[in-house]
Amino acid sequence: MLNSLQAVGPVKGGPVKYVFICCVSGIPTDEEQATGLEKIIMETMKEGKDPYNMLKPKSYSGTKEDPNIVPSITNRRIVAVSVSEEDNTAIVWFWIHEGEAQRCPSCGSYYKLVHYDLPH
Amino acid sequence: MAHQAHPYHMVDPSPWPLTGAVAALLMTSGLAIWFHFHSTILMLLGTVLLVLTICQWWRDVVREGTFQGHHTPPAQKGLRYGMILFITSEVLFFAGFFWAFYHSSLAPTPELGGFWPPAGITPLDPFEVPLLNTAVLLASGVTVTWAHHSIMEGDRKQAIHSLTLTILLGGYFTFLQALEYYEAPFTIADGVYGATFFVATGFHGLHVIIGSTFLAVCLHRQIRHHFTSTHHFGFEAAAWYWHFVDVVWLFLYISIYWWGS
Numbered sequence: 577m578l579n580s581l582q583a584v585g586p587v588k589g590g591p592v593k594y595v596f597i598c599c600v601s602g603i604p605t606d607e608e609q610a611t612g613l614e615k616i617i618m619e620t621m622k623e624g625k626d627p628y629n630m631l632k633p634k635s636y637s638g639t640k641e642d643p644n645i646v647p648s649i650t651n652r653r654i655v656a657v658s659v660s661e662e663d664n665t666a667i668v669w670f671w672i673h674e675g676e677a678q679r680c681p682s683c684g685s686y687y688k689l690v691h692y693d694l695p696h
Numbered sequence: 697m698a699h700q701a702h703p704y705h706m707v708d709p710s711p712w713p714l715t716g717a718v719a720a721l722l723m724t725s726g727l728a729i730w731f732h733f734h735s736t737i738l739m740l741l742g743t744v745l746l747v748l749t750i751c752q753w754w755r756d757v758v759r760e761g762t763f764q765g766h767h768t769p770p771a772q773k774g775l776r777y778g779m780i781l782f783i784t785s786e787v788l789f790f791a792g793f794f795w796a797f798y799h800s801s802l803a804p805t806p807e808l809g810g811f812w813p814p815a816g817i818t819p820l821d822p823f824e825v826p827l828l829n830t831a832v833l834l835a836s837g838v839t840v841t842w843a844h845h846s847i848m849e850g851d852r853k854q855a856i857h858s859l860t861l862t863i864l865l866g867g868y869f870t871f872l873q874a875l876e877y878y879e880a881p882f883t884i885a886d887g888v889y890g891a892t893f894f895v896a897t898g899f900h901g902l903h904v905i906i907g908s909t910f911l912a913v914c915l916h917r918q919i920r921h922h923f924t925s926t927h928h929f930g931f932e933a934a935a936w937y938w939h940f941v942d943v944v945w946l947f948l949y950i951s952i953y954w955w956g957s
Contacts (some may be wrong), residue, residue: 602852606924614927617703618858628703630770649701694701 638685719745836865866908
């Protein structure tokens with residue numbers, strides 16, 4: 577059975593070289609073979625980032641000095657708070673815009689928009 | 697690349713759901729035409745369209761996942777849910793046929809002689825070919841698990857060997873069951889015994905063929921390096937389906953072949 581071979585080259589008219597790109601016994605890893613969005617997500621998660629919102633939003637104390645950070649790829653984002661005050665039975669929805677931290681209309685916690693760019 | 701800020705897969709427009717629906721329509725109406733007017737053309741056309749739809753739809757899924765990277769962890773999770781729900785629906789499908797079998801066999805009517813197996817039926821000996829078939833499917837469950845561990849451990853040669861062995865065992869089951877069908881002393885027309893026996897085991901056999909085909913596609917993909925040691929959901933789905941087929945056989949064997957004899 578062939579192990580995985582990868583063409584390398586050609587180098588200026590020379591022969592095409594082949595190197596083994598897999599681990600020794602022949603099945604590739606995601607490191608070697610992931611592509612597209614799967615690869616981007618894999619690599620950014622390794623750096624501890626979550627540009628595609630796969631994880632639960634981080635919780636902050638929500639004070640003016642430590643506002644909830646709301647990442648956004650534009651200049652505004654909707655925030656939905658499920659337990660704005662202790663006995664809330666409905667979700668509180670509101671827009672957050674870039675600039676100073678804004679407050680939840682129900683409980684007054686601070687939310688601050690922070691812009692980020694999607695990795696390409 | 698993408699302008700989406702979410703990890704889900706918004707699939708591009710595709711004609712295959714429509715062609716699949718048309719195929720289903722042609723096959724079913726074609727069946728009725730065959731029954732009443734002795735013409736098979738509509739049914740055959742529907743079957744051809746179904747096969748074309750199947751090949752091209754799943755080819756596109758492989759392209760989207762393996763070659764384009766759209767199957768992110770959340771997308772894969774959705775695929776897992778989907779396969780589990782589908783297998784659950786198949787369990788319920790077989791539950792109906794087991795219900796029918798037990799309905800008739802637990803309280804055999806006077807027309808049958810008041811006992812089960814009914815008068816005039818010589819059931820197959822459960823300790824002959826059916827027992828061998830049980831061993832074959834159980835062994836195939838072991839080999840498919842061997843294949844999975846080989847993939848996870850990065851061992852290409854063993855993965856290919858064990859997956860091939862699984863498919864061969866599935867083929868052997870189908871071959872043995874076909875021989876049994878040919879040699880059986882009773883037919884599907886032999887009262888409720890024949891009906892419950894051949895409908896339940898017949899649909900099971902169809903699922904063995906489907907499962908073997910799914911595994912064969914996985915073998916082809918494994919040879920072509922599609923699977924990685926951590927991302928190989930197509931194979932896992934095939935393995936789940938294969939275990940389901942094995943479990944259904946165990947229920948069939950215990951209920952119909954053994955208790956029912």
